[in-house]
Amino acid sequence: MKNRFLSPCLFLGLFLNLFLSLFLAGSTFARDAEPSNQDLHSKPSNDPNDPNSLTDTNSPTDTNSPTDTNTTDLLTDLLLVDENPAAQPVAYTFKSTRVINTHSIENVAAGVLDFRIMHRFGAINGGWYELWGLDQASMRMSLDYGITPRLMVGGGRSNVGKSYDGFVKYKIIRQREGGRGAKPISLSYVAGTILSAQRWADPERKNYFSSRLSYYHQLLLAKKISADLSLQVTPTLLHRNLVSGPEIPNTLMAIGTGGRIKVGPRVSLNADYIWVPKAEVLGTRNSLSLGVDIETGGHVFQLHLTNSRGLNEAQFIADTRGNWNDGSIYFGFNLSRVFTVREPR
Numbered sequence: 229m230k231n232r233f234l235s236p237c238l239f240l241g242l243f244l245n246l247f248l249s250l251f252l253a254g255s256t257f258a259r260d261a262e263p264s265n266q267d268l269h270s271k272p273s274n275d276p277n278d279p280n281s282l283t284d285t286n287s288p289t290d291t292n293s294p295t296d297t298n299t300t301d302l303l304t305d306l307l308l309v310d311e312n313p314a315a316q317p318v319a320y321t322f323k324s325t326r327v328i329n330t331h332s333i334e335n336v337a338a339g340v341l342d343f344r345i346m347h348r349f350g351a352i353n354g355g356w357y358e359l360w361g362l363d364q365a366s367m368r369m370s371l372d373y374g375i376t377p378r379l380m381v382g383g384g385r386s387n388v389g390k391s392y393d394g395f396v397k398y399k400i401i402r403q404r405e406g407g408r409g410a411k412p413i414s415l416s417y418v419a420g421t422i423l424s425a426q427r428w429a430d431p432e433r434k435n436y437f438s439s440r441l442s443y444y445h446q447l448l449l450a451k452k453i454s455a456d457l458s459l460q461v462t463p464t465l466l467h468r469n470l471v472s473g474p475e476i477p478n479t480l481m482a483i484g485t486g487g488r489i490k491v492g493p494r495v496s497l498n499a500d501y502i503w504v505p506k507a508e509v510l511g512t513r514n515s516l517s518l519g520v521d522i523e524t525g526g527h528v529f530q531l532h533l534t535n536s537r538g539l540n541e542a543q544f545i546a547d548t549r550g551n552w553n554d555g556s557i558y559f560g561f562n563l564s565r566v567f568t569v570r571e572p573r
Contacts, residue, residue: 315404321414321452322460324528324564325372325380325397327486327500328517329536329544330462333414333450335399336374339570344370344384345563346539353555361559368539373569386539393540395420403452416448422542439470442542446484456490464502466545480506482545494523498530502545515548530562 322332325342336342350364358364370384370393383394401415422442428435444467450460462484471478486500502515519532535550535557536543550556 313407315407315410318403318405318414318452321403321450321458322486322488322498323496323521323523324530324562326530326562327460327488327498328519328530328532328562329515329534329539330484330486330500330502331395331397331416331418331446331448332486333399333416333448333460335378335380335397335416336372336566338374338376338572339568340374341567341569342372342382343565343567344368344372346370346384346386346560347563348534348537348539348558348560351537351550351556351558353557366537366539366558366560384540386543388538388540388543390425391422391540391543392425393420393422403450412451414448414450414452418444418446418448420444420541422540442466442468444541444545458488460484460486462486464541464545466541468542468546476510477506480504480510480546488521496521498532502548504545510546512546513548513551515544516552528562528564530564531559532561533557533559 322334325332325334325336326344326346346368348366350358350361352360354361354363366386366388368384368386368388370382372380372382374380378399380397381395382397383392385392395418397416397418399414399416401411401413403414404411420443422444424440424442445465447463448460449462450458452458464482464484465479466482467479469478482502482504484500484502486498488496488498490496498519498521500515500517504510504512504514507514513535515534515536517532517534517536519530519534522529522531534544535552536548537550537558538544538547550558
């Protein structure tokens with residue numbers, strides 16, 4: 229068993245090493261501590277109601293630039309100092325709108341379109357005959373769009389289950405620190421619908437369109453603890469109209485957790501885990517995914533290993549079958565490219 233698992237792990241290690249070497253050789257990494265990604269976040273504005281505002285509009289500024297300094301000028305400057313400035317919003321809790329599988333607290337900026345490909349190969353314990361899973365592929369393509377700085381919508385199609393999905397994400401609270409109106413966490417709400425277009429297993433019986441539908445609701449609670457560490461908790465309610473038997477519940481509760489550890493100017497280690505209390509009843513496992521995020525301007529690459537083959541919430545929450553212990557895990561990547569459709573006002 230150890231030898232069976234060791235071979236695919238060595239293969240994937242060499243594959244990742246080659247991929248990263250080629251990628252990093254052609255990439256220019258920023259020297260700043262946290263590079264700016266204007267495509268993901270809106271440009272700073274002076275609107276105090278804009279969650280992306282990075283300026284304190286309550287602090288008056290002196291538009292005159294005196295050439296000399298005197299006692300009156302110094303006294304005026306002292307009087308103009310705001311002893312309790314407005315708190316500043318915390319940016320870049322995550323670098324993408326997905327941790328790995330699950331939604332992250334981030335939104336795409338208003339007027340920005342995010343084209344995303346989620347790609348997953350077969351199980352690595354398939355051995356040499358299946359090239360450790362590289363012979364198979366699951367894929368989801370999606371488009372996400374920022375309507376306002378707080379509201380985004382998205383939809384995609386996956387070849388797993390011939391499924392279509394759509395969602396709405398709204399940012400309720402954005403974490404702010406350092407002054408008046410500070411908020412310790414960020415909070416968003418996500419609601420989504422999933423449609424399975426797969427052919428009916430028994431077309432002779434009476435089948436209902438509603439049986440193809442599943443729904444989910446999520447609260448995303450996240451905190452950027454430091455410049456290098458972010459954590460998120462995601463309580464989730466999932467409802468599937470059609471299940472495989474009377475002993476399987478239609479409605480499931482789940483709790484997702486996610487995290488990001490920054491290890492370089494544009495590189496981070498990410499993880500997400502989804503705990504489903506009724507996983508034993510379903511005959512499934514909890515989803516665990518580990519990955520690396522690499523950001524280069526308008527692109528975000530996410531390389532990961534996961535025990536979930538499915539690519540939407542109904543699949544990786546309620547139908548994860550892979551087992552990390554026996555190598556039935558999947559190597560994959562997420563690729564995101566953003567386009568500015570409408571310039572912010």
